Amino acid sequence: METKAARGRALTGLPVLVLVAGLIALTIVLGYIFFTLYRNSEYDRASVQMAADVRVLVEQLSQTATAASLGDDEAGRTMLRLRARMDAIWLDVEKNLADQLPAGQIAAFGLEWKRIQTQVEAIEAHGAEATSFRQAVAAARDATPRLRETTGVLGKTLIAAQASTAEVDAAYSLAAAAEKISAAITALSQPGRNVAEILPGLREQKEHFASVLSGLRSGDEAQNFSPARNQAARLQLAVAADSFRPLAAALDAIEGFAPGVVASQAATAAIIASRNNLVVQGDGLSQGIRGLGGADGEILPGFNITAVAIAGVGLLVAGLAVLAFILVADTRRRLRETAEANQSNQDAILRLLNEIQDLGQGDLTVEATVTEDFTGAIADAINYSIQQLRELVARIVNTAADVSAASDDTRATALQLSHAAENQSHEITDASAAINQMAITIDQVSANATESAAVAERSVSIASRGAAVVRNTITGMDRIRDQIQETSKRIKRLGEGSQEIGDIVSLIGDIADQTNILALNAAIQASMAGDAGRGFAVVADEVQRLAERSASATKQIAALVAAIQSDTTEAVASMEQTTAEVVAGAALSLDAGVALGEIETVSTNLAELIQDISTAARHQSTTAGHISNTMNVIQEITSRTLEHANQTATSIGELAEMAVDLRESVSGFRLPEVSPRPPARAKPTSTVPASPQPDVTQTSRQASATAPAMRHPQPHITSVLAESKAAMDEIDRLHPNQTPAHHPGLSHATVLADKKAAMDGTGLQRPRATPARERPVSHATAAHHAALEDIELADLQAAPSPARHSESAAPTTEIDLSGALHQELAEINLDEFDLDPNPDYSRR
Template sequence: MRVTKSATDASAGLGRPILVWGVLFTLLAILTGLAILKGNQLERAGRETSQVTGKMRLLSQQMTTQALSASQGAQQSFLLLKQYESEFSNALSELISGSEDGQVEPLPPELMPELEQISGQWEQYSGDIDAILQSRESITRATQAAIKVQEKLPQLMSDSEKIADTLRKRLPSSGRQIYFATYQLAIAQKIQNNLNTLLNGGVEALSVADELSKNTERFSQVVDGMLTGNTKLGISRVSISSAREAITRVVSDFGDIADQAGLLVEAAPDLYQVKEVARNIEAQGRLLFEGTGRLEGSVQEYNHGNELWVKLGFALGILALLAFFMLLMSVYRSTRGQLLATKAANDDNQRAILTLLDEMSSLADGDLTVQATVTESITGAIADSTNYAIEALRSLVTAINRAASNVARTSRSTRETALRLSEASEEQARKIVSTSESISDLTDSINKVSQSAERSATVADQSLNIANKGVETVRRTIEGMDSIRENIQDTSKRIKRLGESSQEIGDIVGLITDIADQTNILALNAAIQASSAGEGGRGFAVVADEVQRLAERASNASKQIETLVKTIQADTNEAIQSMEKSTANVVSGAHQAKDAGHALEEIEQVSTRLAEFIKGISEEAREQSLVS
């Protein structure tokens, strides 16, 4: 106890340095954290501001690029231009008044003059961007019209060149037509040049628009004159079919080109204005890019001044580490004194435990009369609890001895009861033997019933098989009748076609008869002409007589063929009627076979149910026999 008290006094003496160094370390750690936090805040704010200025510089380039693309009609550029304009405006607002989430702080007053200069440039720049965005519909129409014209112009010029080549080859002497064909090819080339100049913009765009309108009108007059003729211009109508086909294609294609060219002429002032605005944006974009670059450099220089807080935080951190080292030394001294006091207390406890173990050795040998010594040391409570447990064990052993005596008396009573049960079991066995003999007789009867049921089931199965075979035979008969019916119908169709062919032969025979009659008439006329010709037509008369005889023979042969054809048609009709009757008989037989099949199927179903019923009786009898 004296060792513990001295250790406690030593620990109390060492506690004051721990408190002092702990408070100092805490203050320095807090100051270090505040300095580093302030430095990080300034660094983060500076980094966010630098990112915003860098983003503005990049957006100034992207907006200039997209504005130029939008002026050329690129639809995606309009969307990107509007997006970049909104992002640049938001970034400028964040630098002026800060962001809503507080991540970007307003620029310090030292940098505001440069930001105001950029803001002034932005007002004019954004106005030009809005002008391009508002002209989107006009630019889109003009661009689409130009695309359609450019798609059709190559084919138009190719057809125009084919027209000129065809006229030069087929009509080399027609100089005026060749001239106008070449002239309309030159006009098509001018239209293409006018279109390119108009899309590029510039001062020439307005004058080129009038020239484009005049060229389209001239081209239309020339091709119409080549197709239909134009006396006013002195253009004669082209008559060559291949050239006219090419001129027709040119007229069709030029109709669409003229419509689109009209749209381009209407949009020429807007295109000129958009091109001028795009040039202004390109010039202002360079100024805006340079201004945002200077602002970005100024922001980076300003951010370098915020590093003082970080350096201060590092210095305070070093001091905090020194204070922490002194705190550790004080804690080490205090802990060492407490360890010495704890070691002394442990030695006292070990001695008390050894004493208690010596007293408990007799209890381990089975001696329940032992009593442990109760002291004020750490083992005093254990000794008191051990004495209580020994007393409880003595009471338990006494109760076990009394229970053993009661169990012995109960065992003797149980033996007497078992003897009486043995005698009753022998009497029950004699009665069971008598019952078994009766059950054996009942089992023999059930076995006989089961055998009869099995024979009945076999007969039912045979009846079912016969019914199945009958159903299958009827089914094959029906299929055979169906096949016969199809063959008869096919034969009937062939005979019908033979009758139709006979009819056609009759028509041909009629035609031959008509030809023979006409030939006979012609031979008669030839004979009359030969007789009127006198001696010079005698040879012709002989030929006419021969032709007449051939005509009569052909007429007689055609009549015989007609008689045979009618006979064939009559026989064919009778065969068709016979086939139809046979078909009806086959169909009737098929229906009767189906009815027989249905009857056999019903017999099959009844036989199946009967077989199942008999099998059920047999199985129940067999089960009853096994149970018995």
């Protein structure tokens, strides 16, 4: 069979190599042909693109130059961009085609472009003047409508003012000049119009307008104009002058910037004159580029490149068909040989499967026969694997027993931690409730203090107002006392005046008495004279009666004066008494003012004290709130600790169940009484290496590879074991003499590390504490330990809460977590912390 296969390969090998070499050479030739076709098409495309670009760019350049010469900024920027594109085309031609195209053709194209480029630079140099020219034209165009409007009515105004015919004609000529100026300004803003031709006429119209307008306003003998005297005509002429003034300024600016615009327009005309020459030169370059690609389409004289490409493709397809036929025949031959080899391998595989059939039933006593077939190495590897499985199953049984015992210890410890955390949670809840009640009471005290402070402030305000009223009262009493004293003085002066009146009345009474006596004497004398004295007697009687009436009136006046003096005296006494009472009232008011001032001071001090009390109460309320928040945080931490402890107990229970399942899973394997050595090889010349003696580390790695459930426990179990290890470290630190019940001589953390290492497959080689732990643990011993631990856990769960408290209080067995927490809280000085009253628990 080997000779036949070698003969078949010899018959097909050389023709296939020759055919493949020919096809490769043909593929290279076709690649060159297709590259040539692609290069020619690229040359054609580049020539057409260049001609089109030059034609379009030159046309756009001439158009934008025309607009840019009149100050169009956007057109100027577009012109510069077009110049940059043309520069890129020229640089590309000069760099890439200088050695392929005729030098004269390239130089002619460059010369024409340099001419246009020079004109573009001239337009760019006058760009600022063109922009200013455009702005002046826009200003003149904006001023034209008003001038046309004012000059349009000027003629009618002069006719109404009975002006002369020459003046009226001049006014209408101003309107015509305004129209001509407007038309000229419009022409200046239109592209393609020659500024040099428009400016002389515009200047003439401006000078004519200014001359006529000045003559109409001020008079001009040369033009037969008299000064305007009509008010309406003078006003209209002034409006026309105001309208013409900005236009004249804009026209002056246009004349100032016109030389630059004229130069730009000349450059634009030169560009337009040269663009056709540049297009012609560009077409010439395009034809030259097209000629570079071999436009005749012949790769060799007499051989069209397209026909050669078609023939080459046909030969390539035929060669590929022949190669495919040869390969199919060779493949069929190989398939037949492979089928024969597969049949031989199938027989060897069936023999091997028959020998290891009992291995699937858990029989680890079987051994496979090592032969020279390809299954010999597999049989040797299977024998080695069986030996490793024997050792692995034994180790699994021992490890499962250790894991079960360790998980029971850890579960008991987790349950104790859970009970301690639950008690701590209850006590923290009670403390939080007391702190909350204290915070509510402090808030009420703060509210009452705040209200008392407000009342004290109102008392201070009322006392202040009362003191002000008392001060005003004292001031009013002082004014009343002054007025009473003034009134008393006037009454005294009135009493003195009445005294003088009494003296005068007494004098009048004496005079009346004397007059009466004289009248009596006159009557006696008249009676003594007889008839001659009768008239005198009548007078004497009248005088006597007058004296009697005067005496009577004098007595009445004396009585009235006496009464006035009596009343005046009483009034003076009353005034003096009132003055004394006013003085006494003022003294009392002053005392009241002093008392109110003291009340105000006391009220102010009281308000400050109450405010301090309110502030202190608010601080205490805030501190109580902080303490309450801290207790809430501790409550949450305790709840999480309780939850994690419960999860730990549950996970450790699952771990124990997994250990039991692990023992049950390997219970179906049947091990030999004495582990046999690896069987001898069938022939000593076998190339399969001898199986090395397995060490413990390699055995553990292979065992972990065959049991992924042991190497990769669930994530939550791993985290629970890590937390339990930290708790056990704390227990060992606080109680170094305490050891687990089922692992004497080992610490809690060491036992827990053994459990995790056993799960990870890394703790199989850790030396045990005592030689007794080196012996494998039997199923009966492991079951007995598990039963004892279940009984202890049941007793612990059934114990009442006081019993658990008493157990947790024992310093030699468990940790008093609640007492430690109370001690830590008592040592906290809340004034040293700036607690957040609204903590964000989501970040925890």
